[in-house]
Amino acid sequence: MNPAVPPRDDILIEIEKATGYTFTNPSLCLKALQTAGCAAAGGQKSLAQVGDAALRLALVTIGYGKGASRGQIDSALRTKASNSHLADQGFERGFDGCVYRIGGVDVSMKMMATAVQAVLGAVFLDCNKNIYRSPTPYPDD
Template structure:
């Protein structure tokens, strides 16, 4: 499957990330946008694991800064980090057009699992590309609509 060219990555940064972050290691975001295939069955799951952990940690930090109870923090994590919410946010952001699909999936919308895993993988790519900079991760979370509501 062909990887997205630089122009497509720039369009992704502009449209989906709303200019909140620019990748310096483009291979990371290309990996995050790569769908599973027979040649790469695990897809971007390692990045997704890092993104999921980063998302949850940032939500805990945001809740703690707001002096929320552990129950309130857990409720926000359950809502914001759910696969249903990640899928819905990915669709709302128009992420599907940037997901690299294998030829048999062309013309079809990414499934819920692919979309939610891609959202997590994007956060994982930012986590590593930014050298684990929390502020950069929070900016991207906000652009993706994955932060505490005010």
Template structure:
């Protein structure tokens, strides 16, 4: 089913924001579905993007650890960076700063406002979706993480 031009433009805008073009756009859409959001005639996981968010959380941590290891940072410094950069508060703030809330599909019972928790899990889900879509290419994911300002400070 072809995308409407409006939807195609939104997809293009989002891909520009994160610096990655999806091969499998179904992963992109899954990453934007919060739990409880229903799409008729479309098979989605029961928990919305929570499974992808779990992948994204693990990948974000792994990328931060690998970067710290390669830069010969101490375990304490690596752990502090993970605590700061991968915290739900930071993920949510980053998502709102990058205007990702304009793309999240939320449960209508939640109103029209994307909560901090949903935003944090959406950012994680996007990272997880990029990881899977890129055939688990760590450098591609690292680039997206850096584009989202979630990587190590320069």
């Protein structure tokens, strides 16, 4: 574990504040913050795949519900689900202080985007795959 990363309970509090979601299974959240080099079986990569799919599903469903055109939905997907946007959101919310990584390595944009996707995946699984119970992906953006 990186000594710069705060204790487990502090990490959970920070992530829950940043997402607006309280985990019933905190281990999902913590797994989402483990980079590939810090954990067996690739760390957060599988959760990041779930998070990417859940984010896309949420954005398409929200767009559909608002009567958005396919072009508008595609534009939202290109913007909101992009690695650069996800990384920016993670850094703005202080996730970089919560990501477990090997020996003080700086959190890159790619690492941050993967961590945000993994946290979204953890939320999606923790709320029993109910996108309506999950927090809306970055509603203010």
